[in-house]
Amino acid sequence: VRRLCYTRRVHFGSDNHTGASERVLNALATANSGHTHGYGDDDWTRRATAAITEVFEREVDVLYVATGTASNTLALACLVQPWESILCHSQAHILLDESTAPEHQTGGARPTGISGRDGKLTPAHLSAYFASTGADYPHNPRPGALSLAQSSELGLVYSPEELGALSELARSRGLAIHMDGARFANAVAASGRSPADLTWRAGVDVLSLGGTKNGCLAAEAIVCFRSGLAEQLGFRRKRAGHLLSKGRLFGAQFVGWLAEGHWLTLAAHANAQAARLAATLTARPDVRLAWPVQANELFAVLPSSLVASLRAAGAEFYDWYKDSLPSGLALGEGECFIRLVTSFATDDRDLEAFAAALGLAAPAALS
């Protein structure tokens, strides 16, 4: 389904096609010297956790891992039993793009998409699911957690109010709340709301906070707002092979990433470039956006010929899952559905080259 035609010129394939930001790399180089204890018992790790504590305005338990899949699935393993289901968006990364990692780490719990083709999860999806699904236990899988992506699978941003309504309903049914924050920085930058408002104040139990897609090389933090999870999480991380001996690798990246709001600067840049890209695209009458562009991802329907021209001109991006199209939007004959992603490293030349390939003027510069 996906097809990638990589070139060196116009990079909208993924926000994981970049390296680390300069600041993050410098922090890593600085942290490299000297002896420290292993396994996270070092000053860089402690400094990173202090920075995360400050960002979220409260005590938290934090464990670091190298991948978003590890972060999501280890977090979920602490929240659900193996005979429970994990309700999520029908396009959730944990459902579609992480193999059967949720099953692996949770001991066999079941991710279950419940949104259909709507853009974001809503309390109505939860209510409909609860109403139509069997609750004859132990026969039916029992819902154990709600997992939300922020920003969402389709590049949308949940408001604290939306999150609160979802988590309140879910919690009333006994579900725990997990947030896949692979692009949490983009959501914070886009919404202007505080990290606290977007997580624990809105009922989130555990956040998988991603640094990798937004300026780190490999740095993901499992941030626990509910106490009592850290011990089992430590055991789970170890037995999953995700406890790095040289913990400074994560500590240093997070220290560099969070210092002086660097993470939000990076995310705001990516978001702004996405907005400019959207403006460019929609200047053409034959291009339709599937969803409003709120963070750093664009989903668009284009004529196949145009897609071919863009790729011929060196643009890199993915064809996207057709079943993620909104219900109202049918793919016409001779049309393609694609995803474009911007990042902290998306520069004006990317935008200009892309616009040129579309036969359009370069987009206005960022103010």
Next chain:
Amino acid sequence: VRRLCYTRRVHFGSDNHTGASERVLNALATANSGHTHGYGDDDWTRRATAAITEVFEREVDVLYVATGTASNTLALACLVQPWESILCHSQAHILLDESTAPEHQTGGARPTGISGRDGKLTPAHLSAYFASTGADYPHNPRPGALSLAQSSELGLVYSPEELGALSELARSRGLAIHMDGARFANAVAASGRSPADLTWRAGVDVLSLGGTKNGCLAAEAIVCFRSGLAEQLGFRRKRAGHLLSKGRLFGAQFVGWLAEGHWLTLAAHANAQAARLAATLTARPDVRLAWPVQANELFAVLPSSLVASLRAAGAEFYDWYKDSLPSGLALGEGECFIRLVTSFATDDRDLEAFAAALGLAAPAALS
């Protein structure tokens, strides 16, 4: 979602509410005396396997277990890898009614419903799924097996031709074929086709052949038509705790059940009683069958007041999952959706009492 109001009078709750047939019980009593080796190394087990071999007209590997869930999930564990998905009907027992047993036994493979609200799985469901779903491995779960229920989740029977078309398409994509035969006897009796035509000649790799719902107490056979599965199945059964020490328990039941076509006699009776029950029900203008009655299960929409009267009159049956209603059939205000199941033990008094509660004459006797 389900509600059961058990009484002693009119039994349509489930075909597992009965004991064993007299013949099966007698075989068990006969087999009880004397010493034999444990773990299936005994003559009763060997006789059972010989009988199954004869029924299916070819060499097979057979392992016995006590439950349908064990049979289904151990079979599937031999057919898929933990990173694969198991495509099935959206109302499949393995998807909805076996907790997360498929995940447990397979090491984390994912059952995935693909039929929507159609009555049976068709090649079109498979094609649509393959067309719209990501095949970017190892990121996306990879389809590894197709699991079909015969008779189906909604009481329908697949013809050998339908099975062949499904298995051919599935196999062309590398999938193995599993059949959940909890009510396989009912399908054989209903279709008049041979067990061989309904399984391996139509491409089935492994059949979970159920005796429990149709005259046994606890007897399920995993029948492998593909060679090379028996060894790992033996290991899997043992480590799942499903290798009984006194194997004669299974051997004797299957010997009694299969001898002289007893299993088909029992199933034909259950099917016939279901047909009579359907005729009775549909004599009322305010009752709609959700699906044709082809085996021993009926799914019907009735006025809630009628359902209440039936239960008051001592009828036992389950409310059923609303999301299993066919797309064209909406549940009206004041209506209920129920399932009725007949069995080898459904006698005329059940039918008569039910008809009386409906204000109808007793159904015609079985010819």
Next chain:
Amino acid sequence: VRRLCYTRRVHFGSDNHTGASERVLNALATANSGHTHGYGDDDWTRRATAAITEVFEREVDVLYVATGTASNTLALACLVQPWESILCHSQAHILLDESTAPEHQTGGARPTGISGRDGKLTPAHLSAYFASTGADYPHNPRPGALSLAQSSELGLVYSPEELGALSELARSRGLAIHMDGARFANAVAASGRSPADLTWRAGVDVLSLGGTKNGCLAAEAIVCFRSGLAEQLGFRRKRAGHLLSKGRLFGAQFVGWLAEGHWLTLAAHANAQAARLAATLTARPDVRLAWPVQANELFAVLPSSLVASLRAAGAEFYDWYKDSLPSGLALGEGECFIRLVTSFATDDRDLEAFAAALGLAAPAALS
């Protein structure tokens, strides 16, 4: 390592080579008629649980399964985390004879033998293990449970005082206590102590109470003395495929087995026949018992030629694991190590034929 030469004459292979006792079979036949609810929601199951409650003189939660392996491993799954170890005798059934079922059901906890070649586990084994083993968590597996077999792997019986000392030490280190009671009836009959004294009064959290080896066909009860385990156990049993639909199968067997002390009558017979067999064997100067005979198992070292004669005369028994020999007892050149097991069905002809094959007079009759 094991070798079995089955004949029809002299049966000391295993206590699972028999069928059910007459009383148990009758209970099963009686329970067979009529309709009941499935999945243990029936009167036979309720009567069985009431009988077990009475036997143990307190409220208990009970779940039924078909095999000892299911019983042991599902019980353990409720007591340990996947990153913990299960300390047990070096010859424990859960360690040697249940494949990797403990790992399967617990999600990967580790059974660990700590007794060396001693006959029973003692507090000294626990202390030595704790003293020499790493406790640097999460790196080292953390001991989570102690599993004891009663009667033991080598046919010995723990006194309540021995059990209390073991469980007290284990509990002081945070371990839960499981008892593998595949031959619990034999231990009760042999010790003359109450089931309560031998379990919860001595600190046992969960007992796997076995009926199969002592007069049932397939009936094992997981008896929880610690509250709060029943719910997860119910989910675990279901997803492991061990929840039988026709629960009366278990209920009836246990009702018949426990009524009027039948279970202890059966076990006392088996024990007495073992004692007579031991007396017979040790009448020969060239036979050594590896351990005192306290229940219904004998472990003996014999000249190989004698073993051959016995088998030629139709005696059935297993060669046994050489590493279960006590430290002081070396297997000489030309010697074999065997296990003999008696059962409720061991009759005098077995003993007489065995004695005759040894060139000895028949043993004295049971008083």
Next chain:
Amino acid sequence: VRRLCYTRRVHFGSDNHTGASERVLNALATANSGHTHGYGDDDWTRRATAAITEVFEREVDVLYVATGTASNTLALACLVQPWESILCHSQAHILLDESTAPEHQTGGARPTGISGRDGKLTPAHLSAYFASTGADYPHNPRPGALSLAQSSELGLVYSPEELGALSELARSRGLAIHMDGARFANAVAASGRSPADLTWRAGVDVLSLGGTKNGCLAAEAIVCFRSGLAEQLGFRRKRAGHLLSKGRLFGAQFVGWLAEGHWLTLAAHANAQAARLAATLTARPDVRLAWPVQANELFAVLPSSLVASLRAAGAEFYDWYKDSLPSGLALGEGECFIRLVTSFATDDRDLEAFAAALGLAAPAALS
């Protein structure tokens, strides 16, 4: 059991207390710029694999992960079935120091220590294990793989001849051969034998090649010499959350580490410093080495008072597992058993300060 008194002065705690070597860090910085594809589809990863291919003088399949535990356990998961055991040294890292990660990744296979207190595994250990252990399948766990550490758990180095004898015997029983190469570089440097001689030419199927302890930050390569494992390994890595999106992190480290024999230069330095440290220690009559020092680890018995002085003087090292002492060496009253580890970063000041704390002259400089 372990105790660590960290200071900034004398570093013998572990070879994972360092950062990356300068060359490795530089490679990482160089690789950071520019866009590449994710998930290992990049030039740095390809260059790393080419370098490994050259080192091993043959085609290999290589997958990269961040930790030794991931590397060991994912490799083992490809070599054994869940009902099999993994034979290893009684002090193996996979047995004692990786929690129950082997169980987690293999789906429940069982690591089993078979060496007792000998220093290295030998064919005699394998033969004794096979002779005394049950092979009554599926009841007993079936040996599926042999896992060897090179250099070993006790700092010893297997010769190609020793490896060949072990693997030949193991393979004759159907076992696959895995090598835990967390300190493989040290073994190559110490033995002067080629990487090929120490692996595939000696029968090894998969090597877990560690960079982290010897100059990388987090870089481990699973090197498959047996073909046909790469596909499943790719799926396993993904679903375990070990597929990094920014694959250049691993690629760059390995490129820098392997270029111009840098990895062996680093290892040779660590080994040489260990030899000097051993010479220093054994200059005291009250110190005994438990094992010859062949690579970069020392295991020594010292008076407790001396250990206290060393720690007071700022030396960092671990108390070690008492059950890893060789059978002939008893720990006396007032003695401690410790482990000292040197690394690429162990400099002369470490050695000098340590010698001074022992009241000895500084060791001779490296020639």
